[in-house]
Amino acid sequence: MIRAALRHLAGLVISVVIVLAVSFALMHAVPGGPFDAERGLHPEIEANLARAYHLDWPVWKQFLQYIGPFNLGPDGWLGTGADRFGGVLALDFGPSLRHRDYDVADILAASLPVSFQLGALALAWSVPLGILLGTLAAARAGTWLDALLRVLTTTGIVLPGFVIASLSLLVFAFAWPLFPVAGWSSLRHMVLPAFALGAPCATYVARLTRSGVLENLQLDFVRTAKGKGLGRGAVIWRHALRSALLPVVAYLGPASAAILTGSLVVEKIFFLPGAGTHFVNSALNRDYTLALGVTLVYTVLVFCLNALADLLASFLDPRVGGRQES
């Protein structure tokens, strides 16, 4: 268990370093500063800007400052007082290049809760429902219910998330105005985005569960369970489903990554003030610092979620870390 945690941590550190180094290198390799768009600035203003963003420092120093977690003072040594901490490791991603009056950290603090709520809601409905539907489909394999669910899951897997989002917006907000079109203030606002975001995940989980349960129903331990005189319900829900859940749990890591990705489009379609919207806009506006901030936060988040899913899987499977492998 500890080994696994350490491995995850090492992976996290390595990738954060890679992301940081590459992003820093890229930002500096690209000809022209970040203020390209505003040509014709007075040279003095440009110099001021450069100084404010430490563009006049040598590259190594800029990199150190950029990583943090300590501020480098004007004399090149560690700063003191309130300004002591800075750089990415101190969660200071610098000022946003486009929203002049805000720091990236401020924007993240305002927008991440929205994204997290949305993502948590989407996971919360999609995974249980997917498991339920998948098990039902396996229990009734070959019936109309199974066929219907198969059509649904195939659709959910094949259609891109943004298409599902647009279609659900078209149907449930415009053609049949059950839910508001946009905004983020009440639970009613959250229904459609959470649905659109979770739908692909639900269908995938349903598929995974169905095939797992069906496969397990062929196994010897299910025969043993039937041989004890257990009813069909107990056999499916207690025996077949239990081991079919392992791949589902293992999928939770990738699933949450997919949900984060999906949140980009869903937030865009429903005009939600989440981190995804800011990320896309920052990419469009070339707001490097904001884009990098979101990327870093999400990198760390994906790692943590993966580690969590691993932990959960090992918790559910007593064989992991045990003496014998079977």
Add this chain to the structure above:
Amino acid sequence: MTGSALDLPGGRRTPATAARSRWKLTEREFELRQSAAATVSGENPWRARLVQLRRRRTAWWSLWLLGLSSLVCLFAPLLPLPSPALIELRAPLLAPIAPWRVFGTFDFQPEYWPLGWLDRQLLELRQFLFGTWQSGPWLGTDSKGRDLLARIVFGGRTSLAVALAGAATSLVIGVSYGVIAGWFGGRIDRWMMRAVDVLQSLPFVFLVIFLLTVLGARSSSARESIFFVVIGAVWWLSMARVVRGTVRGMRSAAFLECAQVLGASQASSLVRHLVPNVLPIVIVYLTLTIPSVMLFESFLSFLGLGVSPPRVSWGLLALEGAQAINPLAIPWWLVLFPALVMGLTLLALTMLGDGLRDVLDPRSQARPAP
């Protein structure tokens, strides 16, 4: 994996399975021997695989559907479609009109984005063949009066091109990475695979977008060319893994030792045996890579980070559809038709990939047939 406690061998029973059970072979062993026999007797093993694929109906129909739509996309400028770029503000948001009501008009104006040489030739041929005749607004028009059918066809062109380019990039990187790791083995292999592990756990979409932000700063055309490469570079990981596994398996296989005993050099035996062994799996993973690249392209285009107007791709069409709906007007066709086309294409690709995997990938043989 059949798992049932049956004493009897196998479910289906053909002369072949009877022969198999006589020798107590697993299905895979049997197929291997069969294909070996086919090779010895000079019969092409690919012919047998083609027959197997044809037996899988959905995969076979998907192949046809995809072939047909690729042809349509490839020869799009030749077809008598309206211009996909011509803005006609007098006729915005026309609802679809069935072909039997308005079959076509004589309004064609050749307005496109800068076309390549071949496309220009195709366009000239089209004007020679059809004059100014063009099909009617069978699928309606968008908010700028552009014909949706034409935009879907031309959008498919872009999506297909991106998918193929991305798949090709992933092919080159993945196969060479996998072959190197698998062939040298040992510490090199371990480190290379560890790198793949780390890369796989990165949230790639965000990194790619960030990369596009930084790299594509200069111009949209630069962005587009980077885009093709970057997209492919993301999807080589699983390809590398699979190829590496196959090569490792091959290295230890007896026939390579035989070849070396017979005096073939390592390199030449590698090359000779590599292609027939790795090719099937590469094909399978290529088929599975194409839809994900396609999806990713449309995803980025949807976010406004991919293909930029006046060019068009399916993701862009979906974006325009989503943007066009508002409480006053619900141009459902702008959402529905691109979604339908995209869904069908991705479905066909997935089905084809599944079918190919059943036929070509030895490891999938363990799974019971659906």
Add this chain to the structure above:
Amino acid sequence: MTLLEVRNLRLRFDTKDGPLQVLDEISFKLEAGETLAMVGESGSGKSLTALTLMGLLPPGAIIETGEVLLEGRNLLTLSARQWRSVRGRELAMVYQDANSALHPLLTVGEQLAEAILAHRKESPSEVRKACASALGEVGISAPEARLDAYPHELSGGMRQRVVIAMALLARPKVLIADEPTTAVDVTMQAQILELLEHLRAKYSMAVLLVTHDLGVVARAAQKVAVVYAGRTVELATTKELFQTPLHPYSVGLLRSAPSEAAQSMASVLAASPSQGPTQSPSQAPARLFSIPGMAPSPARMPVGCAFHPRCPFEVARCSRERPELKAWRVEVPSNMHTGLVTATSRRAACFEQERVAAAAVASRTGWHELEQLWLAKMEPRT
């Protein structure tokens, strides 16, 4: 009293390429308190018979004819609900591979408890006590502690004991043991058999022992049903079978048993009151014999007697008619006449029982001749 009787059980699978007749007249009787061994090659339908008895047939299996009578009640006509009350409580099964028969993610205690709770309501503490005592009974030390172990934490022999304990928990009348010793190592085999024997005596259960190992039969069973190609070809007591097999397949089976089994057999024969030149272990054939040819596949069953293509005693009618499973009516060769007391229960499906019996008796001294006969028969084919 006959506890369990299987009469003319026929079972087939319908496949795309036509029906597969996998069971073709399986018949045997199991008396209360006795152990009957069902012997045959793998693929002969033994396990499938066991699953039929448990009502655990895989989907697609169609029972054509036959009856499975448990105390006079035909199990094949039960509804799913009725089956549930029979399984575990009246019939319980010990599975071949204890490793895969136990759920990997549930503790031993949880899995044992289900066997009780499926049939009656009890308080958790009582259930736990019952489970622990069941584990103790099958010879697992520190049973309380093992209740919270997962199957993978136990050794192979211990897992097999857990499976046996699980089968015993609801006090079944019939215990079906499907190859209980194949998956454990040799020293464990003897212990498991002893345990089964002990438990059978203690609870006066009837045991149906499915096996391909004649050594196991010799050690554990009082009666034997020999099964070939989905058909009962011989019914006898263990002693009778080892003395005078009446079906050529039984002869071949006995001859092909490895020497360790031959020793067990020899001991069975030595313990019998019959005289006659019993074969001593030293006379066991040095080289392992195996019946020439292949067991037929259900798809291509030979016409007439299914064994005739491999049979050295074949006569013209064997390839036309099928011999019924009928009582032995011939005179027993004089040198072993004493075994006739139970002769009425002996049945074999062979036209040439007399010749087979005579040859089998003769072969105890001169196995060579029989083997030559066999080889001569197979010569032109191979």
